[in-house]
Amino acid sequence: MIFKTLQTNLTNLDERLNLAKKLGYYNLDKLNQALLKITQAKSLDEFLQNGYYDYFYTSENLVLKLAKIYGLDILDELNSAKKLNDEVKKYKNSYIYIDTNFKRNTEPIFMLAMMQGVRYLYFDKKELVFKSLDKQLQFISKVVKNHYKKIKKLPLFGEITGYKFNHLGKSYSFDVDGALQYREIYENVAWIKI
Incomplete structure (x- = not known):
């Protein structure tokens, strides 16, 4: 549920340049790629499963950083998604x-x-x-x-x-x-x- 809130916040984003600076991106292309991956994911476990890496963030680190920026406590949901992915790997x-x-x-x-x-x-x-x-x-x-x-x-x-x-x-x-x-x-x- 919190991941969906995060996706909604990112979809309705007006200040892309400000968010890019907070994330440490120097151009908007990297930010746009990251936002596209997150907003297109059907769920947090799918986003983690498909993986994301852009020399700044892994998929997990990116979600944690964005949640921190937006003041969302996503840790429990993140752990549940990781547990689900570990089980699917079996x-x-x-x-x-x-x-x-x-x-x-x-x-x-x-x-x-x-x-x-x-x-x-x-x-x-x-x-x-x-x-x-x-x-x-x-x-x-x-x-x-x-x-x-x-x-x-x-x-x-x-x-x-x-x-x-x-x-x-x-x-x-x-x-x-x-x-x-x-x-x-x-x-x-x-x-x-x-």
């Missing part, structure tokens, strides 16, 4: 692989490698944080179910037969209805190395 290697009935015949390997991205289902990893494994699997089940409702067949790879959720070193298989199942799904992957 799940950076979690992903959903889409299994199909694909059998390679005459498809060139470069085409398979270029299309490899359609075999992965992307989701917001923030939805996994601070939840039990059961709640995380329920969320993935909904993601899988919604995906299959929309897309039953992948280009080039064919009919979807299941989903594999790789999470913290373990694999969980789901059928097309989002039900957890006990079968092994093997990932078929094509890579081109240049």
Whole structure:
């Protein structure tokens, strides 16, 4: 909430030159870049996650300095955002692989490698944080179910037969209805190395 107040203050800013001096910037270009990054961020954790550095400030230092200038106590919100980002980092290697009935015949390997991205289902990893494994699997089940409702067949790879959720070193298989199942799904992957 305090970050939103800070963003509002920066959006409605009249005295840019005065603020630039308070921050130690010698030209308005650096200030404008910093303000643009802050005001475009959806949240404080997103701003910290995307990072910012301009030889004067890191993203965290910039937020602290601006909060001090505007008399805002943002420390608790900053710590919460850092805690959230640390938790999200735990799940950076979690992903959903889409299994199909694909059998390679005459498809060139470069085409398979270029299309490899359609075999992965992307989701917001923030939805996994601070939840039990059961709640995380329920969320993935909904993601899988919604995906299959929309897309039953992948280009080039064919009919979807299941989903594999790789999470913290373990694999969980789901059928097309989002039900957890006990079968092994093997990932078929094509890579081109240049």
